[in-house]
Amino acid sequence: MRQSRISRVTGYEPLRIGRRGKRGIASAILSVPLAIVAIVVCDGVVLSDPFCYVVSPGSMFALRFVGIRAGHRGFEAFLDILGTWGLVMGLSLVLNTIFYGLLIFGLMTLVSASRESKPI
Numbered sequence: 001m002r003q004s005r006i007s008r009v010t011g012y013e014p015l016r017i018g019r020r021g022k023r024g025i026a027s028a029i030l031s032v033p034l035a036i037v038a039i040v041v042c043d044g045v046v047l048s049d050p051f052c053y054v055v056s057p058g059s060m061f062a063l064r065f066v067g068i069r070a071g072h073r074g075f076e077a078f079l080d081i082l083g084t085w086g087l088v089m090g091l092s093l094v095l096n097t098i099f100y101g102l103l104i105f106g107l108m109t110l111v112s113a114s115r116e117s118k119p120i
Contacts, residue, residue, distance in 0.1 A: 019112065027104035034104075035096035039089065058095030062088045 007013055017025070035058070041047070042056035053060050066088050 023105055023108045023112070027101050027108060030104050031097050031101035034100040035093055038096050038100070039092055043089075056092065056096055057099055058092035058097075059088075061095055062091040066091065 038056040039059055042052045042059045047055070049060070066084060
């Protein structure tokens with residue numbers, strides 16, 4: 001068996017990634033842009049609440065669970081609102097990324113299982 005250039009230098013064989021690992025990596029990479037688009041659609045466009053729950057569940061959960069503190073006056077109120085908005089957007093990005101990552105991984109698994117199954 002012929003060794004690759006890097007394995008001759010380091011003495012280690014290259015890491016082999018299986019199909020499930022490749023699906024996991026692809027779903028993790030694709031989920032971040034989809035989560036950002038979902039946040040932009042839900043936050044930037046006036047939509048009904050049920051549609052926002054479907055498109056961006058992270059935004060809707062974050063709006064429900066992050067409490068808005070009683071504000072101050074002047075510039076401190078602006079900083080409080082900015083901090084709360086940052087917390088909501090950060091939490092919604094994380095939740096949407098997890099949601100879309102699991103959704104993409106499940107769809108990829110279903111597609112690969114349907115391709116591998118043999119007709120009767």
